[in-house]
Amino acid sequence: MKRNLLTALPLVLALALPAAAQDSYPDRSVRIVHGFGAGGNADTVSRILAEAMTEGLGQPVVVESRPGAGGTVASGYVANADADGYTLQLMVGGHTVAAGLYNSLPYDSLNDFTFLSIIGQFPFFIAARAGEYDSLEAVIAAATADPGSIRIGHSGVGSTQHLTGELLDLMTDADFLHVPYAGGAAAATAVMGGEVDILIDTGTAIFGQAAAGVFDVLAVTAAERWPDNPDVPTVSETVAPGFNVVSWTGLGAPDGLPDNVVEVLTAEIARVMALDDVRGRIAALGASPVGSSSAEFQELVETQIKTWTEVIETAGVERR
C-alpha cells in the first residue's frame, strides 16, 4: 500500500504542478496595511479581518500600521507596492476626502487601486445638548436667523465629520461656526461643557451619551433612516433633501491585481463577511457589515471623491 502510494507520487505531482503554479496564491503571508494608529477603528477592523482570513487563505494575514497625514502615507505606500495580492489596504472614508484635500498626493486616489469590497458602512449622527433643540429644523432656523451663532464642534479640519458639517452649511440657509478640536472626544466634551452646540460624529461616540440623557440625537446623515435607529430622522427628510453622508471601511489593493488573485480575495472576503462572529464584531464598532462587489466599492469611492472635492472647494477649506 505504502509502496503504491510512493510510486504514484511523481504522477500526482506532475498533474498537480501546472494547476498549482496558477492557483498557488497565497503561498506566503499577506499584509493588510492601514494608515492609522494601532488600536483605532481601522486597526481593529483590520485585525478582525486578518484573523478570519488567515483561516480561509491558509496563510498568515498580518496587520501593518503605517500612520501619518490622514492615512495618505499608507495609501501612497500601497499604491506603489507590488500588485501581487500580498499587500492589501484597509481603506476608510477618509481616502475619498484626502483626494480633494491634498494638493499633491503621490498617488491617484481612484486609478492606482483595486477596490475589492466594502466591509462596513456607518452614518454620522447630529446631536445637541439635551433639551436645547427639539429638532434639526430648530437648529437650522436658529443658525439662519443669527449667522455664526450656532457652533459645530468637529474632530479636526479636513475630517469627514468636519466636511459633513460644511455640507450641511452648504445645503441649507444656515451659517454655522465650525470649531476644530483635537479629536472627536474633545469635541464631545466641548458640547457637554457648553462651549459649542452641535456634534457630528459616529453612533459609538453619541449613543452612550444619548442613553444617559446628555445629548439629544437630532438626525442621521444617511439618505435613509438607519436600520439600528429607526426613530432618528434623516437630514434629507428634514432640512436638506438629497443629503447623504455614509462613511465606510473597505479592503483594497494596488492597481493591476491579477484576475485569479482578485477572485481568491473577493471569494474569501465574501466568505468572511458572512461569518456571524465577524459581522457581530463589525456591528459592535457601530458599522453595518455589508460586503460588496468590487464595482459597487469603486462607484462609492468615485461618488464620494466628487462630493468631497466639491465641498472642500465651495466651503473654502484650506488645501494642504
Place this chain on the structure above:
Amino acid sequence: MLEQFLLGLGVVMQPEVLVYAFAGVFIGQVIGVLPGIGAITAISLLLPVTFHLDATTSIIMLAGIYYGSQYGGSIASILLNLPGTPSSVVTCLEGYPLARSGRAGMALFTAALSSFLGGMIGVAIVVLAAIPMTTIALKFGAPEYTMLVVLGLMAASMVGTGSHLRALAMVLVGVALGLVGADATTGYYRYVAMPELADGISLVSLAMGLFGVSEVIRNAAARAQSKVQPQIRMRDIFPSRSEARTLPGPILRGAGIGSFFGALPGTGAAIASFMAYAVEKRFSRVPKRFGTGHLPGLAAPESSNNAAAQTGFIPTLTLGVPGDAVMALMIGALILNGIIPGPRLMVDQPTLFWGVIASFFVGNIILLLINIPLIRLWVLMLRVPYQKLYPVIVIMICVGVYSHRTSVIDVVLTLVFGILGYLMKNYRFEPAPVLLGFVLGPLLEDNFRRAMLIYRGDFTIFVTRPICTVLFTCTVLLIAFSIYSSISQRRRMAAAATDGPASTP
C-alpha cells in the same frame, strides 16, 4: 461610596481577575523601563487578547499597563538619564545626579515610594471626588486652557538649572519644534518637509533624543568608565531621617498637582510632572540645590505623574470620553465588548466601574511590592561597563521609537535630536525646557486660537470668565512673587557685599 468600593474590591480579589491585574501592572512596569516603548504600544498589542476576556478583566489589565508604566519610567531615568516615558523626563533632572553620586538605590526607593503615595492619593480622589472633578473639567473651555497654560509656562520658566535667558531660549526652540505639522485651526501644513511630518514631531522621539541618545554620545565622547558600585545593602536605599522629613510636602503637592492635571482632558502626566517640579523649585528655600540630586525635586514629579495616571481615568469613567490616546484604546476595548461608554457606565455596569477603580488600589500595592526588592537588581545594572551597555540602549531606543508610530523618520529624528542634545549640553543649554515648550506651545496656540474663534476676538474673556479670573490672578501673583524674591535676593547680596567685603575673596 465605601460600600461600592468594597464591591469593586470583591471583583478584583477573584483569583482570575487578580492574575490579569498582576499581568497588567507587571507588563506596564517592564515597558515603562524600556525606553520609547510606551503604554500605548503595549496596550494596542494586547488589545486583540481582550477579545477573549470579559470587559472588566480587560480594562483592569489594560489600565494596569498604563499606570504601571509610570512606575517603570523612572528607573532608566535615574540610572541612565534615559526617560522611559515622556512623563519621567523630569525624573532625570534629580534622579540621574543622585545615581552618579552613588545614591542610585536611594533615588529608586524614593521614586517608588513617591509613585506609590501619589498613585494612592490619585485613587482616593477617583473614589471620593470623581463627579466634582468631572464638573470642574467640563467648565474648562478654550479660554480656561489658554490661561492655564500661560500660568504653567510662567511657573515652569525655572525648570532648567542654568540661566533664565538660556532656559527661555530653549522653551522657544521647543515651541518652534511644536509648530511642525498641520495647523490645528486651518489644517494648513507648516514645515512639513515630508508626509511623515504631517502629524508633527513625535514627543517620544524628541525626549529619547535629547535625553537618552545625547547621554550616550556624551559618555562615548568622554570615554567614561562606569564606577563599580559597592554592593548595595538594603539599608543604603532608605533616605536618612532628615532627608525623609523633606519629602511629605513635595509628595503631597505633587499628588495634588498631578490629580488636577490628570483629570483635565488634553493635559496629562507629562505636563503634571513638569508643573510639580516647577512648583517645588519655585517655592523652595534652596532652589540652587535643584539639578544636583535634590530628593524633593525627585519626589514631587514622581508623585505627580502617578496621581495624574490615576485621575486620568476620571473623564473616561464618568463621561465615557477619553482624555488621551491611551484612554481612547480603553474605550475601544469597552466597545469591542459591546459596552457603549457614557455617563451611565457607573449605573449600568457597577461591577466594571468599581472593579476597575478597586484594581487601581490593588495594582499600586502590587507595584510597590514589585519595585522595592528589584532596586538592588537595577543598581547592579550600573556595574555593566558603559561600552557594553550603550549599544544595547541605542538599539532599544530605536526599536521603541519605531514602535510608537512605525515610522523610520522618527528613528532618524531621534538620532538627530541626540546630536542636538549633545551640542546643547556642551554649550550649557538645558534640554528640559525644550520639551516643556514642545508640550505646552501647541496647547497654548490651539486653545488661544479656538477661544478667539468662538468668542469672536474678544480678549476680555481671558480675565472675566470665573476660572480665568482665578488663573489670571495666580499668574499675576506668581510674577509679583518672582520679582519680589529676585529683588530681595539682590538686596541681600548687596548687603552682604557692603557688610563684609573682607570675607569675600
